[in-house]
Amino acid sequence: MTKPTLAFHRRHRLLGLIFGLSGLFAMPALAASPVFDNPAGGNPIGGMSVYKAFHEQPGIDRVIDDSVDRWVADPRISKRFEGRNLVRLRLELKAQVCYLVGGPCAYAGKDMKAAHAGMGLENLDFNALAEDLQLAMNKEHVPFPAQNRLLAKLAPMQRAIVTK
Numbered sequence: 001m002t003k004p005t006l007a008f009h010r011r012h013r014l015l016g017l018i019f020g021l022s023g024l025f026a027m028p029a030l031a032a033s034p035v036f037d038n039p040a041g042g043n044p045i046g047g048m049s050v051y052k053a054f055h056e057q058p059g060i061d062r063v064i065d066d067s068v069d070r071w072v073a074d075p076r077i078s079k080r081f082e083g084r085n086l087v088r089l090r091l092e093l094k095a096q097v098c099y100l101v102g103g104p105c106a107y108a109g110k111d112m113k114a115a116h117a118g119m120g121l122e123n124l125d126f127n128a129l130a131e132d133l134q135l136a137m138n139k140e141h142v143p144f145p146a147q148n149r150l151l152a153k154l155a156p157m158q159r160a161i162v163t164k
C-alpha cells in the first residue's frame with residue numbers, strides 16, 4: 001500500500017474530528033435525521049459540480065470498484081466481507097454514491113441500518129473503510145473539496161451502521 005503522506009495524516013485528523021463531532025451532535029437530531037428518512041442515508045448534494053469532480057458515473061464506478069478491492073484485502077476489515085454478495089454491494093454503492101454526490105441516479109437498496117443489521121460493526125471498521133475509500137478517491141484524482149463533501153455525507157451514517 002502507498003505510504004500515507006503528511007498531508008494525508010493532517011487531513012485524516014481533521015476528518016476524525018468531523019466524524020467525532022458528528023457523532024456528538026447528531027444525537028438530538030436523530031428522530032428527524034435524513035439518515036433514517038432516506039434509504040440512501042442522506043439527501044444529495046445540490047448541483048452537478050461534485051458529481052463532475054468524481055468524473056461522473058465512470059469515475060464513481062472506478063472509485064467503488066477500487067474501494068471494494070481494498071476492503072476485501074484490508075486485514076482490518078476483510079473478514080466482514082467474507083461470504084457476502086459483493087456484486088450487489090458494488091452495484092448498490094455505485095448508485096448510492098452517484099445519488100449522494102448529485103448525479104442522475106436513484107438508490108433502491110436497503111437503508112443503512114437494515115443493510116448492516118446483525119454485523120456488529122465497530123468504529124474501527126467504519127474508520128478503516130473510510131480510509132480505504134479516501135485512497136481510492138486519491139487514485140481517481142478526485143479533488144479534496146469534493147472528497148470531503150462525500151465524506152461529510154457518509155459521516156452521519158456511522159450512527160446507523162456502527163452498533164457496537
Ligand code: HEM
Pocket residue numbers: 041077080081084085088089092093096108109110111115116121125126127129154155157158161
Ligand atoms: C458510510 C459507510 C457505509 C456505506 C455508505 C455503506 C453502504 C452499503 C450499501 C449501499 C450496501 C448494500 C445495501 C443493499 O444490499 O441493499 C452495504 C452492504 C454491506 N456493507 Fe456497507 N456501508 C458502509 C459501511 C460499512 C462498513 C464499515 C462495513 C464493514 C467493514 C460494511 C460492510 C458491508 C457488507 C459486508 C455489506 C453486504 C451485506 C450483505 O448484503 O450481505 N459497510 N453497505
